[in-house]
Amino acid sequence: MDEVFKALADASRRSLLDRLHARNGQSLNELCEGLAMTRQAVTKHLAILEQANLVMAVKHGREKLHYLNPVPIHQIGERWVRKFERGKLAALSELKRQLEKRDE
Amino acid sequence: MDEVFKALADASRRSLLDRLHARNGQSLNELCEGLAMTRQAVTKHLAILEQANLVMAVKHGREKLHYLNPVPIHQIGERWVRKFERGKLAALSELKRQLEKRDE
DNA sequence: ATAATATGCAACCAAATGGTTGCCTGTCAA
DNA sequence: TTGACAGGCAACCATTTGGTTGCATATTAT
Numbered sequence: 001m002d003e004v005f006k007a008l009a010d011a012s013r014r015s016l017l018d019r020l021h022a023r024n025g026q027s028l029n030e031l032c033e034g035l036a037m038t039r040q041a042v043t044k045h046l047a048i049l050e051q052a053n054l055v056m057a058v059k060h061g062r063e064k065l066h067y068l069n070p071v072p073i074h075q076i077g078e079r080w081v082r083k084f085e086r087g088k089l090a091a092l093s094e095l096k097r098q099l100e101k102r103d104e
Numbered sequence: 105m106d107e108v109f110k111a112l113a114d115a116s117r118r119s120l121l122d123r124l125h126a127r128n129g130q131s132l133n134e135l136c137e138g139l140a141m142t143r144q145a146v147t148k149h150l151a152i153l154e155q156a157n158l159v160m161a162v163k164h165g166r167e168k169l170h171y172l173n174p175v176p177i178h179q180i181g182e183r184w185v186r187k188f189e190r191g192k193l194a195a196l197s198e199l200k201r202q203l204e205k206r207d208e
Numbered sequence: 209a210t211a212a213t214a215t216g217c218a219a220c221c222a223a224a225t226g227g228t229t230g231c232c233t234g235t236c237a238a
Numbered sequence: 239t240t241g242a243c244a245g246g247c248a249a250c251c252a253t254t255t256g257g258t259t260g261c262a263t264a265t266t267a268t
Binding site: 114116141142144145148149165166167 | 225
Binding site for chain 4: 131132133143144147163165166167168
């Protein structure tokens with residue numbers, strides 16, 4: 001879970017996920033197109049995404065195709081975001097109370 | 105949004121959020137208790153959480169009380185996780201197909 | 209066979225990160 | 239009013255991070 005959060009912390013990596021979400025199964029070169037970064041930088045980002053299991057790569061001839069794995073993102077939603085949804089309203093009203101107290 | 109992801113990337117910061125989720129409105133010293141870190145390190149983490157709007161601090165005498173703001177986490181769920189839920193099943197079956205192809 | 213294409217590997221670099229120590233300031237209680 | 243307690247500020251440090259360049263390797267097309 002920690003690796004997933006770390007992987008998601010970088011905007012370039014999130015945009016790589018976006019690109020794969022738009023079109024799955026892209027090669028390294030395809031994923032590089034239009035980015036202000038060298039291919040090697042993208043390789044490193046993809047390696048981090050693979051380690052976090054957010055992306056899976058398959059070699060196909062001389063190309064390496066990248067596929068999105070939606071499971072970890074789903075788990076972030078289920079195991080983490082959801083936890084904070086519980087007690088959300090209580091926290092919000094507490095927050096409001098404190099903000100109002102400042103004007104006393 | 106980027107600041108939120110960056111703030112969530114660190115396990116110590118996520119555990120601070122957990123602590124506040126367990127009991128809201130804790131002081132700096134309370135949040136330090138039991139952690140293998142100096143108070144100043146915790147201060148820095150809290151500053152990052154505040155900048156990301158995940159935590160709001162209110163001075164109360166000589167104490168600084170910290171309150172959880174559930175909104176950014178909620179937004180991560182709504183604006184980000186949800187996006188990848190769309191097309192999740194397609195991505196999953198594509199992934200399965202590629203995994204099976206490896207055994208050919 | 210050979211050239212072009214797609215990717216991999218390793219060394220290097222600057223900047224950001226997570227942490228420390230030392231000292232200063234503000235507030236409460238004796 | 240004088241400690242003691244809660245917190246703030248700044249300088250410093252090691253490691254990680256995000257990126258680069260240069261070269262090597264593997265596959266495809268001519």
